[in-house]
Amino acid sequence: MAVVLGQHSPPAPHAADGRLAVDGGNPVRRTPWPTYDKGAVFVHxxxxxxxxxxxxxxxxxxxxxxxxxxxxxxxxxxxxxxxxxxxxxxxxxxxxxxxxxxxxxxxxxxxxxxxxxxxxxxxxxxxxxxxxxxxxxxxxxxxxxxxxxxxxxxxxxxxxxxxxxxxxxxxxxxxxxxxxxxxxxxxxxxxxxxxxxxxxxxxxxxxxxxxxxxxxxxxxxxxxxxxxxxxxxxxxxxxxxxxxxxxxxxxxxxxxxxxxxxxxxxxxxxxxxxxxxxxxxxxxxxxxxRLPIRLERFRSNYEYVAAALADLPEIAIRQPVAPGAYLGEAFIFRVPDGDASWFAHALCCEGIDARNLGSAADNNVRAFWNWRFVFGTEDVTATKARLPNATRYLQQAVDVPLSSTLSVQDCDHLVAAVRRVAAAIADNRDRPARAQPR
Ligand SMILES: Cc1ncc(COP(=O)(O)O)c(C=O)c1O
CATH class of the missing domain: 3.40.640.10 (Type I PLP-dependent aspartate aminotransferase-like (Major domain))
Known part of the structure; x- marks a missing residue:
């Protein structure tokens, strides 16, 4: 069970018409997603x-x-x-x-x-x-x-x-x-x-x-x-x-x-x-x-979130090379058949900090084609072609930071938001025009 740090309350109800926050519905949460750059750090x-x-x-x-x-x-x-x-x-x-x-x-x-x-x-x-x-x-x-x-x-x-x-x-x-x-x-x-x-x-x-x-x-x-x-x-x-x-x-x-x-x-x-x-x-x-306490929080939060989303066919959760071989500081999944950039944006609108690692609109330092000090003036398309799988998988990947200070409520918000956005993708699979990036 994840570590209980705060009051457990359910995510905000869906808008009556079922709209996502990105479409004007109620967001899952209105408080900022806890991250280190907002001071959410584990210091005693x-x-x-x-x-x-x-x-x-x-x-x-x-x-x-x-x-x-x-x-x-x-x-x-x-x-x-x-x-x-x-x-x-x-x-x-x-x-x-x-x-x-x-x-x-x-x-x-x-x-x-x-x-x-x-x-x-x-x-x-x-x-x-x-x-x-x-x-x-x-x-x-x-x-x-x-x-x-x-x-x-x-x-x-x-x-x-x-x-x-x-x-x-x-x-x-x-x-x-x-x-x-x-x-x-x-x-x-x-x-x-x-x-x-x-x-x-x-x-x-x-x-x-x-x-x-x-x-x-x-x-x-x-x-x-x-x-x-x-x-x-x-x-x-x-x-x-x-x-x-x-x-x-x-x-x-x-x-x-x-x-x-x-x-x-x-x-x-x-x-x-x-x-x-x-x-x-x-x-x-x-x-x-106190490192063991912090590590246990990373692990229990990660396990809680990953288990709660394991059944979603719209996302492919990053798998470890051996059971438990991860820290749990980030939740990464791919959206193999959808638009990961839109997915990340829709999560942000729901109140969850999320990034599409290979977004064209975001100069993410984790996307290798942005490392111009390595590739000089080479055309970005040529740079991407050097590592075709990395390019494809980064473009499909959504990254959510999991602070060790997350409460069960925060984890529930993340789970609810991913489920909501994934459900919209499923609903729109035959009508791709709606599930488009902004
Ligand atoms: C994979 C990886 N390597 C190296 C570093 C660099 O660490 P530092 O910022 O302490 O130089 C980072 C920073 O986040 C990192 O994520």
Missing amino acids: PEDEEAAVRAIRSHLYFRYDQRAQQETECGKLEDELCRYFGTTHALAVSSGTAALALAIMAARIPPGSLVACPGFTFVATPSAIVLAGCLPFLVDVDENLQLDLADLQRRWTPQIKAILVVHMRGFAADMDALTRFAAQVGVPVFEDAVPALGAELRGRKLGTFGLAGAFSTQSDKSLNCGEGGFLVTDDRAIFARAVVLSGAYEGRFRRHFPDGEPPIDTDLDLPLLSFRMDEIRAALLRAELD
């Missing part, structure tokens, strides 16, 4: 107190006169190692920084191709570019997962790494991908930014590859406004990432209190100032204590 008084304590300490820089184990950043890194079961963790300034550090620290030669799925947030190819490499986009399947067959078909030896993404909290097929990467002899990095705390067959996402990158930006499972971290079991990659992140003048040694670091000097590498600060680390440490 203890978390606020932790940040205030750090502010009052006046020690904001992680590499001050204290030992590593006495700093908030150092303690956070120890706690992250325990949480993920890795030997190393490095707190940094963003998820993008963590991704770029992983690629650079693994010494992927600049100019190499790095494969990543065609469905991801723009930060993934951006991090590849930041690391001096070139994104090699791979088509996706109907569940918006990297299509391994496409990668195998188009494989070239210039690809020196695979950057897997657990996009919108859904685990990628790590068994198949790591097996293939081992065959072709390249490392796998995980963009686990949207999946902090989610597991695949009992193992935490972000711990399958050579290194896993996470974000702690505001709509993530741990939220300190901006920030991120890297986890890895590889000592050399960790040491280089520490230096690259800005542990200057020998400060990288503090990360190896029990032994000699695997590098001698910090000036063989550029120092990029991707460090985390003490205030954010303090906030994150407090949030980490």
